[in-house]
Amino acid sequence: xxxxxxxxxxxxxxxxxxxxxxxxxxxxxxxxxxxxxxxxxxxxxxxxxxxxxxxxxxxxxxxxxxxxxxxxxxxxxxxxxxxxxxxxxxxxxxxxxxxxxxxxxxxxxxxxxxxxxxxxxxxxxxxxxxxxxxxxxxxxxxxxxxxxxxxxxxxxxxxxxxxxxxxxxxxxxxxxxxxxxxxxxxxxxxxxxxxxxxxxxxxxxxxxxxxxxxxxxxxxxxxxxxxxxxxxxxxxxxxxxxxxxxxxxxxxxxxxxxxxxxxxxxxxxxxxxxxxxxxxxxxxxxxxxxxxxxxxxxxxxxxxxxxxxxxxxxxxxxxxxxxxxxxxxxxxxxxxxxxxxxxxxxxxxxxxxxxxxxxxxxxxxxxxxxxxxxxxxxxxxxxxxxxxxxxxxxxxxxxxxxxxxxxxxxxxxxxxxxxxxxxxxxxxxxxxxxxxxxxxxxxxxxxxxxxxxxxxxxxxxxxxxxxxxxxxxxxxx
Amino acid sequence: xxxxxxxxxxxxxxxxxxxxxxxxxxxxxxxxxxxxxxxxxxxxxxxxxxxxxxxxxxxxxxxxxxxxxxxxxxxxxxxxxxxxxxxxxxxxxxxxxxxxxxxx
Numbered sequence: 115x116x117x118x119x120x121x122x123x124x125x126x127x128x129x130x131x132x133x134x135x136x137x138x139x140x141x142x143x144x145x146x147x148x149x150x151x152x153x154x155x156x157x158x159x160x161x162x163x164x165x166x167x168x169x170x171x172x173x174x175x176x177x178x179x180x181x182x183x184x185x186x187x188x189x190x191x192x193x194x195x196x197x198x199x200x201x202x203x204x205x206x207x208x209x210x211x212x213x214x215x216x217x218x219x220x221x222x223x224x225x226x227x228x229x230x231x232x233x234x235x236x237x238x239x240x241x242x243x244x245x246x247x248x249x250x251x252x253x254x255x256x257x258x259x260x261x262x263x264x265x266x267x268x269x270x271x272x273x274x275x276x277x278x279x280x281x282x283x284x285x286x287x288x289x290x291x292x293x294x295x296x297x298x299x300x301x302x303x304x305x306x307x308x309x310x311x312x313x314x315x316x317x318x319x320x321x322x323x324x325x326x327x328x329x330x331x332x333x334x335x336x337x338x339x340x341x342x343x344x345x346x347x348x349x350x351x352x353x354x355x356x357x358x359x360x361x362x363x364x365x366x367x368x369x370x371x372x373x374x375x376x377x378x379x380x381x382x383x384x385x386x387x388x389x390x391x392x393x394x395x396x397x398x399x400x401x402x403x404x405x406x407x408x409x410x411x412x413x414x415x416x417x418x419x420x421x422x423x424x425x426x427x428x429x430x431x432x433x434x435x436x437x438x439x440x441x442x443x444x445x446x447x448x449x450x451x452x453x454x455x456x457x458x459x460x461x462x463x464x465x466x467x468x469x470x471x472x473x474x475x476x477x478x479x480x481x482x483x484x485x486x487x488x489x490x491x492x493x494x495x496x497x498x499x500x501x502x503x504x505x506x507x508x509x510x511x512x513x514x515x516x517x518x519x520x521x522x523x524x525x526x527x528x529x530x531x532x533x534x535x536x537x538x539x540x541x542x543x544x545x546x547x548x549x550x551x552x553x554x555x556x557x558x559x560x561x562x563x564x565x566x567x568x569x570x571x572x573x574x575x576x577x578x579x580x581x582x583x584x585x586x587x588x589x590x591x
Numbered sequence: 592x593x594x595x596x597x598x599x600x601x602x603x604x605x606x607x608x609x610x611x612x613x614x615x616x617x618x619x620x621x622x623x624x625x626x627x628x629x630x631x632x633x634x635x636x637x638x639x640x641x642x643x644x645x646x647x648x649x650x651x652x653x654x655x656x657x658x659x660x661x662x663x664x665x666x667x668x669x670x671x672x673x674x675x676x677x678x679x680x681x682x683x684x685x686x687x688x689x690x691x692x693x694x695x
Contacts, residue, residue: 173637175599175683177625206620207629207637238629238637261631270634293634293654344654347629348636349690351657440694526629527636530687537683 147229147277148219148588152394155219155583156453159513162580163188164250167543168210169200169565169573172238173526174537176571179203180210182234183575184251185543185563187519195561200569201253203243208236209526212577214275214283216244216304219588220330221279227304229583231256233283235272237525238347240264242272242285244307250581257307265291267311269300271343274325279591281305284313286323289343297323314367318374322361325389328369330591331396335367336414336422338387338403349527355407360386364403364414366422378424380405384412389448393455393476396590400476402427404446404460411446411460413477427479428471430462435490442490447524448508452515453585457482457550461506463524464532466492468506468546470518470555482553485546488522497544497562504533504541510578511548511585518546518555521565523574540565540572593673597626598643599682614650615640615668615679626668626681630655633670639686640668645677660689 149155167183184199203210216231232253234243242259264270264287271288278284283302290296299313322339329335339361340346345354354360362385366376380387385407392401400415411428432441444462451458451473458471458479466489471479486492488502495502504522511518523529523541530537543563548555565575579587595615597605609618616638619626629637636655642664653667665688668681 172629173627173683173686175625175627207627207631209629238635240630270630289634293630293632343630344634347634348639348655348686350693351690352693438695442694527686527690530683531690531692534687537687 147217147221147227148583152453152455152590155588156513156515159582161188161514162512162517162582163191164198164581165510165519166213166232166247166250166253166579166581167521168213168234168576169568170208170210170526170576171571171573172207172209173530174572174574178570179206180208180236181568181573182210182232182245182253183565183568183573184253195563197563197565197568199252201245201255202570203236204255204258205239205241207239208241209238210234210576211237211525212273212275213579215277215583215587216283218277218583219590220277221281227281231307233275233285233302235275235285237271237273240270240272247581259307259309263309264300267300267309269298269312271297272300273323276326276328276589277304278328279330282310286326286337288323288340293343293347295342296321299323313372314374315372316374318365319377320365320374324361324387327390327392327401328589329392329396329399330369330589332399332416333369334399334416335369336390336392336401337365337367338390339363340386340388346525347527349531355385360407362387364390376422378414378422380408380412380424382408383410383426384408387412389450391449391451391586393451394453394585394588394590395455398455402449402451402458404449406445406447407443409444409446409462411449411458411479425477427477430465433465433491438490450509450511450586452511452550453513454515457515459509459511459518461509461520463489463505463507465489466505468509468518468520470548470553472553483555485555485557487544487557494557497542497557497559500542500562500564502542502544503535503539503566504529506544508577510580513580513584515550516548518548519578520544521575521578523576526574529574536574538572540568541575542566543575543578593645594676595673596678597624597681598678600680600684609673611672611674613672615647615671615673619668627683627686628669631669633667636667636686636689638668639689640666640671641680641685641688642666643678643680646674647671647677648674656689665689
């Protein structure tokens with residue numbers, strides 16, 4: 115199915131990539147589907163010209179399926195900041211959420227592989243779409259793995275997709291076939307997208323799952339915890355927190371043997387640890403996880419003996435709001451690191467800001483800037499004539515670290531609780547210009563993509579990725 | 592076959608005929624009536640409706656509902672089969688009833 119063309123050029127951004135075969139070079143120039151180093155990706159790739167944006171319509175009174183939106187982010191284009199294509203899913207109710215690539219920089223030396231296919235799971239449906247994205251302006255659905263084929267492995271609720279070395283794709287799965295615990299990991303083959311089965315060989319005391327990151331040079335993988343699908347699917351209920359139905363731990367796995375090694379339990383300091391990121395430098399054995407409900411950022415590291423430790427490094431204070439009975443937590447829902455590992459960005463979805471931290475001293479992150487847009491505390495509630503429904507949530511940074519984009523929806527049922535207007539009118543995609551040399555960023559008041567105006571009806575824009583890879587898709591060996 | 596009347600909060604209404612062996616969502620999909628749904632196995636609550644009149648049974652355990660929801664008449668239409676003519680409140684806003692903002 116994959117036309118086996120080795121790309122000898124730097125796999126860049128926006129050109130159709132099925133037939134990129136050019137003149138031969140020495141092996142050390144062979145880039146396979148990615149970049150040899152994080153710096154190569156940061157400096158040698160072109161500026162992003164289009165974005166893939168997940169756009170669920172699940173849980174809305176809209177007669178349409180979820181879609182993958184293609185947004186023009188090339189300022190020289192006539193259709194800049196517009197939705198230029200929508201690929202509707204064959205079924206309704208998927209809740210497209212997070213997605214990933216068939217291959218990336220982790221398979222840097224795998225000749226014959228190209229970064230051509232997006233793996234696009236439905237969080238609610240458990241359906242997995244394989245999308246041919248060789249032409250980034252016109253992706254097409256190549257294959258659909260139906261929910262029954264996933265349930266056969268007693269797994270459901272697919273979330274994080276990473277391409278991994280060895281020709282495989284691993285997806286974190288949050289529940290069993292009934293939407294209860296435990297979850298696990300589903301492995302697909304990169305060649306034909308068939309299901310291999312569970313990735314893990316021994317899950318130890320891991321029951322809940324959410325996001326994961328891995329550092330193959332050190333043979334380690336770390337996974338986080340949300341809750342059982344039947345718990346978080348219908349909405350956020352504080353009783354479930356009191357009854358310990360939500361996660362407060364992360365799990366350390368042996369990447370080679372696929373066995374669970376250690377559990378780091380944060381307790382009250384780290385309730386609902388969601389997005390986990392490690393530096394792009396493959397030498398590093400530390401990283402950060404955003405604890406959404408506790409609204410803390412926790413740093414974890416290996417102590418040298420293969421044992422992992424943790425500490426809280428950022429604590430977002432709850433804030434009083436005149437219309438709320440209880441103090442409002444920030445809700446740290448997404449977090450990412452720039453490709454040069456110098457800056458961390460994260461969102462406070464209930465407060466309404468996105469923050470930028472200098473992490474050159476990893477144990478002492480330094481707040482350098484923040485942008486307020488929407489939310490419960492932002493002064494700014496509109497951009498370019500569009501009301502901001504929701505608040506900064508899913509983030510994506512340009513490869514060169516100079517543009518930060520985000521969308522404002524979290525999850526259909528949770529939107530309904532906290533920003534119900536998203537369920538009626540859809541969410542937005544916004545952008546800030548980042549000045550890494552100066553340690554600051556600024557909202558781009560000209561850029562807004564209102565998914566309320568999407569063809570066929572409003573949608574909840576969610577995760578964003580660039581053709582060619584980004585700082586949350588790629589891992590280096 | 593039972594007559595199932597669907598009512599939205601904006602005043603719209605639709606009626607579909609549902610056999611005892613079919614779920615309400617099966618029929619709304621077939622008939623092109625837009626009622627939200629997600630997982631289709633009773634876990635996610637996207638298809639939540641509120642039974643106003645009549646009798647429905649869940650063909651699978653409605654895991655997405657808590658006991659308090661079931662006492663209040665909420666049903667999951669992706670696994671709900673009628674046992675009599677029914678009136679059901681439907682639409683995305685019904686799902687939002689299940690769990691209000693806990694801090695507001």
